Amino acid sequence: MKPAKFEYYAPQTLQETLEVLAFYGEDARILAGGQSLVPLLNFRIMQPSALVSINHCQDLHHLALEAEDIVCGALIRQVEAEHSAVVSQSCPLLAAALPWVGGRANRNRGTVCGSLAHADPLAELTAVATALDAKFMLASVHGRREVLPEEFFLGELSTCIEPGEMLEAVRFPAVGADATAAFVEVGNRQHGFAVVGVAAQLEYEPDGRYRRVRLAAIGVGSTPVRLEVAEGILTDTYGDMATVKEASHAAAIGLEPPGGFHADAAYRLKVLPVLIERAVKQAHAARYEQKEH
Amino acid sequence: MKEVASERILRVEDNYLLRGAGMFVDDVPEPPGTLHASFVMSPHAAARIVSIDARAALELPGVQAVLTGDDLAMLTRPMSTGIDLPGYIAADRDVIARSVVRFVGEHVAVVLATDKYTVQDAIELVQVEYEVLPSSSTLEQALEAGAAIVHEHVPDNILYRGAFSSPDFDVAHSCSEHHLTESFRHGMVAGVPMEPRGCLAVPERGDMIVFYTSTQIPHIVRTGLAEHLDCSESRIRVVAPDVGGGSARKQFSTPKR
Amino acid sequence: MDGGEKVWVELLVNGTIYRRQIEPRRLLVDFIRYDAGLTGTHLGCAHGVCGACTVQIDGAAARSCLHFAVDVQNSLVTTVEGMADDKHVHPLQQAFQECHALQCGFCTPGFLLTADEFLRETPAPTLEQVREAMSNNLCRCTGYVNIVKAVLLAAERIRMLESKNT
Numbered sequence: 001m002k003p004a005k006f007e008y009y010a011p012q013t014l015q016e017t018l019e020v021l022a023f024y025g026e027d028a029r030i031l032a033g034g035q036s037l038v039p040l041l042n043f044r045i046m047q048p049s050a051l052v053s054i055n056h057c058q059d060l061h062h063l064a065l066e067a068e069d070i071v072c073g074a075l076i077r078q079v080e081a082e083h084s085a086v087v088s089q090s091c092p093l094l095a096a097a098l099p100w101v102g103g104r105a106n107r108n109r110g111t112v113c114g115s116l117a118h119a120d121p122l123a124e125l126t127a128v129a130t131a132l133d134a135k136f137m138l139a140s141v142h143g144r145r146e147v148l149p150e151e152f153f154l155g156e157l158s159t160c161i162e163p164g165e166m167l168e169a170v171r172f173p174a175v176g177a178d179a180t181a182a183f184v185e186v187g188n189r190q191h192g193f194a195v196v197g198v199a200a201q202l203e204y205e206p207d208g209r210y211r212r213v214r215l216a217a218i219g220v221g222s223t224p225v226r227l228e229v230a231e232g233i234l235t236d237t238y239g240d241m242a243t244v245k246e247a248s249h250a251a252a253i254g255l256e257p258p259g260g261f262h263a264d265a266a267y268r269l270k271v272l273p274v275l276i277e278r279a280v281k282q283a284h285a286a287r288y289e290q291k292e293h
Numbered sequence: 294m295k296e297v298a299s300e301r302i303l304r305v306e307d308n309y310l311l312r313g314a315g316m317f318v319d320d321v322p323e324p325p326g327t328l329h330a331s332f333v334m335s336p337h338a339a340a341r342i343v344s345i346d347a348r349a350a351l352e353l354p355g356v357q358a359v360l361t362g363d364d365l366a367m368l369t370r371p372m373s374t375g376i377d378l379p380g381y382i383a384a385d386r387d388v389i390a391r392s393v394v395r396f397v398g399e400h401v402a403v404v405l406a407t408d409k410y411t412v413q414d415a416i417e418l419v420q421v422e423y424e425v426l427p428s429s430s431t432l433e434q435a436l437e438a439g440a441a442i443v444h445e446h447v448p449d450n451i452l453y454r455g456a457f458s459s460p461d462f463d464v465a466h467s468c469s470e471h472h473l474t475e476s477f478r479h480g481m482v483a484g485v486p487m488e489p490r491g492c493l494a495v496p497e498r499g500d501m502i503v504f505y506t507s508t509q510i511p512h513i514v515r516t517g518l519a520e521h522l523d524c525s526e527s528r529i530r531v532v533a534p535d536v537g538g539g540s541a542r543k544q545f546s547t548p549k550r
Numbered sequence: 551m552d553g554g555e556k557v558w559v560e561l562l563v564n565g566t567i568y569r570r571q572i573e574p575r576r577l578l579v580d581f582i583r584y585d586a587g588l589t590g591t592h593l594g595c596a597h598g599v600c601g602a603c604t605v606q607i608d609g610a611a612a613r614s615c616l617h618f619a620v621d622v623q624n625s626l627v628t629t630v631e632g633m634a635d636d637k638h639v640h641p642l643q644q645a646f647q648e649c650h651a652l653q654c655g656f657c658t659p660g661f662l663l664t665a666d667e668f669l670r671e672t673p674a675p676t677l678e679q680v681r682e683a684m685s686n687n688l689c690r691c692t693g694y695v696n697i698v699k700a701v702l703l704a705a706e707r708i709r710m711l712e713s714k715n716t
Contacts, residue, residue: 308647535655
């Protein structure tokens with residue numbers, strides 16, 4: 001229950017960080033919040049030669065609206081994003097999902113980018129990134145590249161981050177003030193792992209018609225699943241009950257969720273439409289609560 | 294004398310527990326030279342232990358000893374399932390497995406080192422060669438004809454067979470309209486107290502031992518230790534410090550301890 | 551494996567500086583318990599789930615089993631021993647005792663540090679908010695009911711103290 005030995009680095013700049021990563025290649029891991037990584041180290045499931053702590057790297061601590069995106073640097077803690085006015089105004093889905101990401105002690109230290117880079121198939125933020133077509137900014141000493149969720153998430157705990165590379169920041173598309181969102185999940189405990197979770201964000205025409213619908217789920221695949229069929233059914237509608245139900249049930253067709261310790265595939269397929277319905281209704285209701293104020 | 298019945302009385306131990314001044318077994322001050330023990334465990338459900346090579350582990354600075362089942366057999370008696378139930382076949386278990394392992398996780402060696410981190414480094418360096426054997430890992434497997442035998446003296450793998458019936462069952466049975474026959478299974482139930490189990494053994498006055506352990510049964514622990522070490526109970530003093538929950542899990546003496 | 555040799559670190563815990571030579575892999579919980587000798591912080595699961603090891607890093611609740619001591623230099627670490635002195639006990643500690651919010655006491659320090667942060671941020675919480683905030687620490691003895699009562703009682707007392715001071 002104690003980690004194996006490692007060399008420890010605490011670079012002060014992004015450039016230093018990248019140089020250490022280049023030196024160690026796949027033998028180094030980034031240490032940010034450590035909430036996902038350190039349990040693996042404590043159990044010796046992972047034994048990297050070097051740990052590169054970005055906790056002292058102010059270059060990576062930025063969260064701001066830049067043109068059409070909210071840019072979230074690698075050192076932004078989940079709790080910072082949760083309390084950010086920029087996030088609540090311009091990315092309501094991220095704001096809605098964050099309270100579900102573990103308990104307060106985990107969110108105080110865990111980072112937004114860290115959760116994404118770890119790519120646990122049940123991580124709520126992976127559904128958010130997938131639903132929103134977030135852009136993943138990868139950096140190494142050789143330069144930068146930007147990838148989309150379908151290229152980033154390769155499988156359970158697996159991303160396209162190459163040895164020597166790190167996730168420097170994530171860009172979430174900004175939406176207007178009247179967009180609403182919801183995140184719902186079922187799981188053993190409020191702060192435990194999700195069994196299935198659904199992220200929903202709605203953007204509206206002035207008359208309330210759904211101009212754009214973004215939906216994604218965790219727990220129904222080894223990576224987060226974008227629910228495009230359901231999105232298609234709901235777009236350009238007013239979100240009436242029948243359409244929401246139709247979309248929810250259509251979403252499950254063709255999916256082959258993994259079995260798992262907490263729930264089998266059949267359960268996941270059964271629960272998914274229920275959660276989609278709830279998420280859409282909740283997001284929808286939030287618009288009308290907004291309008292009342 | 295002050296009347297206390299029906300008064301709300303505050304607990305005396307809360308004062309130090311709330312200040313973080315409790316003394317759970319891992320808080321007991323360790324004398325200089327205290328060694329930390331941890332275990333090499335079998336990854337196999339059934340196997341013969343062919344060889345144990347501890348040379349690399351012993352070379353690690355801070356590692357004092359690696360003891361095998363044979364080493365411990367010279368110091369301890371095996372443990373026995375002491376269940377007093379007619380028809381129950383008792384089975385013995387070496388404190389550390391000697392020639393065969395019977396479940397995943399069974400201890401095959403104990404490593405002693407100067408600190409908790411080194412001892413885990415050393416465990417990874419102990420090389421155990423196993424001859425993997427067929428195993429009976431479920432009830433169904435164990436009951437099949439030709440199943441792998443877990444204990445040699447129990448050739449059908451049945452340690453206990455029991456039955457009961459309610460009085461006048463046959464009468465009630467013949468009078469009922471509906472008869473339900475069913476098999477029920479439930480998993481092994483484990484209490485999980487917040488504080489893990491642990492112990493600290495401190496030699497005292499020559500051949501005496503003070504044994505701190507997170508336990509609900511200090512007297513029984515003493516008796517058990519005396520039996521296994523084949524010595525008089527008067528040589529052993531068991532101290533149960535603050536205990537972080539028992540959930541009945543600390544009512545057993547385990548080979549680990 | 552080579553590497554990971556001991557380094558000198560200085561940690562500020564409850565207002566005292568502890569200077570020790572440790573390996574980088576030394577967990578914060580182990581530094582606190584063995585290098586600083588503050589055994590009030592307990593190790594339960596060693597993977598961040600149970601909360602018994604909860605301390606505060608710069609006032610924010612954190613699982614000390616998931617941090618390395620070397621990585622939190624330049625921060626103020628607060629443990630349960632920092633919540634009371636010889637004269638004064640924290641209102642939460644007082645309330646926990648009065649409400650019988652502990653039995654074995656193993657999870658208790660983790661709850662105290664968690665609740666302290668929670669009440670600083672949410673001084674007038676609802677019952678539901680308290681239950682939610684306490685739900686990420688595991689307690690197997692009390693069933694949580696008295697813990698929730700204690701937090702609500704402490705909240706009330708802290709608010710009274712603050713209003714007296716202003």
